[in-house]
Structures are given as structure tokens and as C-alpha cells.
Amino acid sequence: MNTRLPLVTILTLPLFANAEVTYHRDIAPIIYANCTGCHREGESGPFPLSTFEEVSRKAKTVERVIEDRYMPPWHASIEHVPFHDIRRLEKEEIERFGNWVTAGKPEGDPADAPPIPDFPEGWQLGEPDLVVTMAKAYEVPADGPDIYRNFVLPLDLPEDKWVKAVELRPSARSVLHHSLLFLDDSGTARSLDGKDGKPGFSGMGFRKSGSIGTYVPGATPRRLPGDLARPLPKGSDIVLSTHFHPSGKIEEEQTTLGIYFADSPPGRKLEELQVPPAFGRGAGIDIPAGESNYIVEDSFKIPVDYEAISVGGHAHYICETMLMTATLPDGGEKVLLEITDWDLDWQDTYYFAEPLILPAGTVIKSVITYDNSANNPDNPNTPPQRIKWGRESTDEMGSMTLIGVPVEAGDSRMLSRAAKLDQAKILAEVGKELINSRTAEKLPQIIKALDRDGDGNLHETELPPRMKSILLEKLDIDRDNSLNPSEIQTLKDWLENRKAKKEA
Amino acid sequence: MTILRTLLLSCVFVHCSVLDASEEKADSPVATVWIFVAVDCPIANGCAPEINSIYDDFHKRGIAFHLVYPEPSLTTEEITAHLEDYGFNMGFKHDIDHDYVKKAGVTITPEVAVFGGDGTLLYRGRINNRYSDYGDRRKAATEHYLRDCLGQLLTGEPVTFHENDAIGCYIEALSGN
Numbered sequence: 001m002n003t004r005l006p007l008v009t010i011l012t013l014p015l016f017a018n019a020e021v022t023y024h025r026d027i028a029p030i031i032y033a034n035c036t037g038c039h040r041e042g043e044s045g046p047f048p049l050s051t052f053e054e055v056s057r058k059a060k061t062v063e064r065v066i067e068d069r070y071m072p073p074w075h076a077s078i079e080h081v082p083f084h085d086i087r088r089l090e091k092e093e094i095e096r097f098g099n100w101v102t103a104g105k106p107e108g109d110p111a112d113a114p115p116i117p118d119f120p121e122g123w124q125l126g127e128p129d130l131v132v133t134m135a136k137a138y139e140v141p142a143d144g145p146d147i148y149r150n151f152v153l154p155l156d157l158p159e160d161k162w163v164k165a166v167e168l169r170p171s172a173r174s175v176l177h178h179s180l181l182f183l184d185d186s187g188t189a190r191s192l193d194g195k196d197g198k199p200g201f202s203g204m205g206f207r208k209s210g211s212i213g214t215y216v217p218g219a220t221p222r223r224l225p226g227d228l229a230r231p232l233p234k235g236s237d238i239v240l241s242t243h244f245h246p247s248g249k250i251e252e253e254q255t256t257l258g259i260y261f262a263d264s265p266p267g268r269k270l271e272e273l274q275v276p277p278a279f280g281r282g283a284g285i286d287i288p289a290g291e292s293n294y295i296v297e298d299s300f301k302i303p304v305d306y307e308a309i310s311v312g313g314h315a316h317y318i319c320e321t322m323l324m325t326a327t328l329p330d331g332g333e334k335v336l337l338e339i340t341d342w343d344l345d346w347q348d349t350y351y352f353a354e355p356l357i358l359p360a361g362t363v364i365k366s367v368i369t370y371d372n373s374a375n376n377p378d379n380p381n382t383p384p385q386r387i388k389w390g391r392e393s394t395d396e397m398g399s400m401t402l403i404g405v406p407v408e409a410g411d412s413r414m415l416s417r418a419a420k421l422d423q424a425k426i427l428a429e430v431g432k433e434l435i436n437s438r439t440a441e442k443l444p445q446i447i448k449a450l451d452r453d454g455d456g457n458l459h460e461t462e463l464p465p466r467m468k469s470i471l472l473e474k475l476d477i478d479r480d481n482s483l484n485p486s487e488i489q490t491l492k493d494w495l496e497n498r499k500a501k502k503e504a
Numbered sequence: 505m506t507i508l509r510t511l512l513l514s515c516v517f518v519h520c521s522v523l524d525a526s527e528e529k530a531d532s533p534v535a536t537v538w539i540f541v542a543v544d545c546p547i548a549n550g551c552a553p554e555i556n557s558i559y560d561d562f563h564k565r566g567i568a569f570h571l572v573y574p575e576p577s578l579t580t581e582e583i584t585a586h587l588e589d590y591g592f593n594m595g596f597k598h599d600i601d602h603d604y605v606k607k608a609g610v611t612i613t614p615e616v617a618v619f620g621g622d623g624t625l626l627y628r629g630r631i632n633n634r635y636s637d638y639g640d641r642r643k644a645a646t647e648h649y650l651r652d653c654l655g656q657l658l659t660g661e662p663v664t665f666h667e668n669d670a671i672g673c674y675i676e677a678l679s680g681n
Contacts, residue, residue: 047544053577057575057577060675061545064638064674065638068637105679142590143553174549247549247550248551249549249590345639377636377640377642
């Protein structure tokens with residue numbers, strides 16, 4: 001044995017020397033692939049991470065936030081269906097970074113470093129077809145609670161367009177947390193804009209007529225696959241539904257939005273399957289104070305072959321977990337999205353690496369959990385209070401959304417109809433509100449009185465302002481901004497059934 | 505107070521990197537607060553309005569305050585711009601050799617250390633509980649550790665050493681340490 005020891009030592013020494021973790025050889029590849037995209041000049045990261053000096057200066061902070069998986073921001077489990085643009089470190093990479101810090105952050109030989117990727121400056125997808133900027137900057141105060149504010153970007157497009165991708169450039173990246181890009185074809189948002197003396201408006205006092213995407217810092221802008229595109233009808237305004245975090249100093253946000261159009265209308269229409277529908281409006285969300293495991297569940301049977309391209313979720317502060325599964329007609333089960341640590345701050349849309357075919361008869365199910373106890377640091381109330389469904393961020397919502405297209409273009413109508421019928425579930429909730437008010441008793445007379453032109457339809461201009469948005473949102477199935485006799489009848493029938501049941 | 509003000513003002517413009525243990529005794533007979541900050545830490549910057557508010561409420565009542573920047577590579581211009589951006593009116597120390605870091609035993613920005621008039625460390629930790637973890641920010645703080653400590657000192661209530669873990673960006677050890 002003694003005679004062999006020197007040989008072993010000689011053989012292992014160079015290996016051991018190579019095993020020392022150095023920045024250029026072992027750490028730079030992790031940083032370039034996962035951090036530098038946002039942590040560089042002009043992007044959303046609060047400090048740059050692209051050189052040895054920059055990473056070394058923040059090494060312990062980086063070590064901690066990657067161990068906690070706070071960074072890179074990515075909340076979907078990756079053990080299930082593969083996604084595009086995954087921003088999640090391997091366990092080995094986290095350990096490697098920790099070893100480098102423990103070893104005293106050795107720099108190593110710059111020649112070992114991979115070339116720094118060519119991160120595009122400015123627009124990530126190239127020059128957009130249309131660039132629009134908020135007319136006036138909105139001042140975000142230095143301190144205080146988070147702010148939710150909507151900003152209208154009037155487009156006045158002379159013709160219908162189709163959107164392949166959007167890219168948003170905030171002017172104050174340290175405060176702009178996310179923007180949801182809704183459409184409003186009624187002019188309501190435009191009329192609300194600036195009414196309180198500041199740019200934009202608060203609350204959701206307009207009826208969303210569509211959506212062209214979302215912006216979350218760190219998410220990679222992506223063109224919809226194939227010939228798919230989102231409709232942007234002429235006459236629509238874009239409403240940037242924006243969430244701000246005050247940063248400690250006064251900041252001014254004046255968002256610029258780049259829009260990339262498709263050359264021609266898509267062959268198949270995107271169909272959104274929201275489970276439960278209407279952001280959980282009809283799911284009866286009513287979470288007692290102190291309840292630590294409140295569960296919302298809903299499912300939807302897809303009636304046609306469906307090609308899913310992305311999945312996401314929406315809830316507010318006290319949501320804890322989200323799970324969307326698909327049970328295929330053959331009994332097989334797929335997890336489409338699992339979020340075990342929901343964070344309102346990082347609402348993302350997750351694109352499947354390959355479009356996912358779900359055969360007709362597949363049942364998609366959402367399970368969303370909430371923690372309304374004092375142990376939840378995200379609880380907006382101290383002490384906890386009962387939380388119901390609502391539009392304010394301190395209310396709750398809960399839904400998961402699958403976006404895709406029917407495999408056969410001809411199935412679009414059937415799929416859309418099934419989704420609308422599912423939405424009709426929420427009538428129960430609306431009806432409950434009406435029947436509990438004096439309005440319910442007088443509904444037939446009210447409808448007659450409202451129908452000023454006597455054509456049997458209730459047009460948007462005939463609806464009472466207070467009820468307009470909710471009535472259109474829930475009852476206007478064909479989305480023509482008026483309630484036709486069959487849509488009014490749906491409500492009447494429901495109320496009559498309800499009344500009959502009550503009397504029985 | 506004039507001497508104190510002169511001392512504080514001198515530190516705004518003069519590069520202070522050497523810790524003199526007698527200096528903080530001279531700062532205030534009641535208490536001196538060191539607030540460790542960074543120019544690019546979102547949590548430290550997010551606390552700036554509360555730091556300013558605490559300074560406004562307590563410096564006239566005899567408590568001395570210093571912002572301490574432990575990042576050695578900062579330039580005076582960067583520090584001056586940061587003071588201006590976040591509206592800080594108190595003096596600062598650029599702790600190039602980490603003398604203040606070591607004396608206070610801090611590891612994070614933002615983190616505070618409160619010394620009594622005799623130089624005894626009375627409190628070390630977070631300003632309040634607004635941030636409970638990375639990304640977890642309450643609408644408003646429900647525990648005000650620094651304010652409570654200073655209030656007790658002013659009313660003569662007994663203050664025993666107390667500490668908690670700060671949340672924010674780590675102070676990197678100096679190379680060679």
C-alpha cells in the first residue's frame with residue numbers, strides 16, 4: 001500500500017486542482033444563461049451581473065436568493081410538461097455557486113469564460129410594427145402600498161389587426177412590476193382616463209373586450225407559434241393594467257409598447273379556457289379570517305380536439321398554490337401547471353415547449369388554495385379578515401387559463417360555445433345578487449323601462465351605469481355590447497327558476 | 505448641538521473611513537444610530553422613506569444618525585447621488601475598511617445598530633417588519649423595532665440588548681478577510 005500512495009497522489013493532484021470552482025470557467029456560464037438578461041444596463045434587474053467584479057460584489061446575496069429560489073423568478077414546477085424559456089437553476093448549479101463563494105470567489109482564467117451572449121439592446125424581437133407611448137408620465141410616490149393603475153393607449157386603427165407579439169419598455173423599471181394588456185372597444189376606459197387629475201384610472205370600471213398579452217419583468221417576449229395571432233379589432237384602445245411597487249424614491253412611469261403584427265389573419269382562432277371562468281367570479285370565493293387551507297376547484301370538459309400553447313393563473317395576495325391537470329379520455333393524467341408558491345408579483349404565462357394535443361373529452365381541472373391565516377406573511381390584513389371575490393387586490397380572485405386553438409378550425413364555434421356555457425355558471429352568482437335586492441322583484445318592469453328605443457334589446461347606452469359593466473360581462477354572450485332578447489331571457493329564466501324553487 | 509451638527513455636516517462631505525471609538529460617544533449622549541445601506545439594494549432603498557421619517561422624528565430629540573455605506577468600490581459621486589435621489593439629510597460614512605461593519609456586527613443592508621451614550625450596543629437588526637422575506641412586503645409594517653428602541657431610550661425605559669435577522673442584501677466580506 002505504501003508504495004502505491006505516491007502514485008495515487010500524483011494522479012489525483014491535478015484533478016483536485018481542476019476541481020476548484022472558478023468564476024470564469026464555472027460561474028460565468030450560469031450567470032450569462034440565467035441572470036445577465038435582466039441584470040444589465042437598461043433592464044429590470046436592480047444591479048448588473050455580467051462581469052467577475054459585479055458578481056463578486058453581490059455574491060452572498062446571489063447565493064441566498066438562488067438557494068431560496070427567489071431568483072431567477074420562475075414559479076412553475078418543471079417536472080411535468082416541458083416549457084419554453086425556463087428560468088430555473090439546476091440543484092447542481094446552486095451548489096456550484098455556493099462552493100465558489102465558500103472557496104473565496106476565485107476568479108480563475110478569463111480565457112476559460114464562455115463568450116458573453118449577444119443580448120440585444122432595446123427591442124428584443126427587433127423593430128416593432130407599431131410603437132405607442134403613454135401620453136403623460138404617471139408619478140409613483142416614494143412609499144406606500146402597491147398601486148394598481150390602468151393607462152389607456154388610444155390606437156385609432158383604421159382596420160382590424162392581428163397581434164403576434166408585444167414587448168413593453170417601462171421607463172421606471174424599478175417600480176413597474178407587471179402590466180396586463182387588455183383591449184377596450186367601448187371607449188369607456190378612454191372616458192375614465194385622467195378623471196382624478198392624474199394619468200390613467202383606478203379600478204376595473206371598463207369591460208375588457210380582449211387581451212393582447214402580459215408583461216412581467218424577466219419574461220422573454222415571444223411570438224405566437226405558427227400563424228396564430230390575437231385579434232386587435234379596429235377602434236380598440238389598449239389598456240395597460242399596471243402594478244407598481246414604490247421603490248423608496250419618486251419615479252415617473254411612461255410606458256412604451258411595441259406591437260408586432262401578423263401579415264394575415266390566422267387560420268384558427270385562439271380560444272381561452274378559463275377554469276373556473278371569469279377569474280373565479282362564480283366560484284363563491286369567501287374565505288373566512290384565519291382559514292389556512294381554503295380550496296377552490298373547478299373543471300371543464302373540452303368538447304373538441306384542442307392544441308394548447310400556453311398556461312397561466314391569476315389570483316391575489318393570499319393564494320398559496322395552483323394546480324391544473326388534464327385527464328385524458330383514456331384515463332391518463334397530465335399536470336399542465338403546478339405552482340407551489342404562488343406570488344402575485346410574478347404572474348407569468350408559461351408556453352409549452354411543444355403544443356400539447358388534448359383529445360376531445362379531456363377534462364381540465366384547477367385546484368387553487370388560499371391561506372388567510374396570520375401565518376401567511378402575504379396576508380394584506382393584520383389581523384386576518386374575511387376575504388371575498390372582488391376586483392381590488394385585497395379581495396381575491398382565482399382561475400387558471402389554458403390558451404390554444406381547436407385542432408380543426410371548424411371546431412372553433414363548438415369550443416367557444418362550450419366555454420361560454422361554462423361562463424354562464426357565473427349567472428348564479430349575479431342572479432343571487434339581483435334576487436337579494438329590490439331590483440329582482442321589478443326586473444321585467446325595469447327591462448321595459450330601460451329599453452328606450454323599444455327594439456327589445458338593451459344597448460350599452462340604455463343600461464344603468466352602475467350595472468352596465470357587470471351585466472355586459474356576464475350576459476353579453478355574443479359580445480356585441482348589447483343584450484338581445486335571448487340574453488335577457490337567460491337572466492329572466494334563471495330568476496324565475498330560482499323564485500319557483502324558493503316558493504317550493 | 506452645534507458641535508454635533510458640525511460633526512454630522514462634516515461627514516456629509518468628508519470621506520470618513522476610519523472608525524474612532526470615541527467618535528460615536530461624541531455623537532450623542534443619548535444614542536447614535538448607524539444605518540447600513542447600499543446604493544443598489546431594492547430593500548434598502550425601499551426603506552428610505554421610513555429611514556428619513558425616523559431621522560426627522562428623532563434627530564431633534566438628541567439622537568445622532570449616520571448612514572453607513574459598506575461597499576468599498578463606491579465613489580463619492582455615487583454616494584452623493586444616492587443621498588440626493590432618496591432625500592437623505594443625515595451624515596454618511598463610507599466604511600471602506602469595514603470598521604463600522606465589524607463594530608456593529610452587521611451582515612445586511614438595510615440593517616441598523618443603536619449605540620447608547622456610553623457606546624454600548626443596544627439594538628441590532630431590521631428597521632421594522634415591512635419585509636418578511638425576499639419578495640414578501642407588507643402593505644405597512646406592524647412591528648417598528650428601531651422606533652420602539654429609540655422611543656424607550658428617550659423616555660428612560662430600560663433597553664436591554666436585542667437583535668433580530670435583517671432582510672436585504674448581504675454585505676460582502678472584504679477580500680483577504
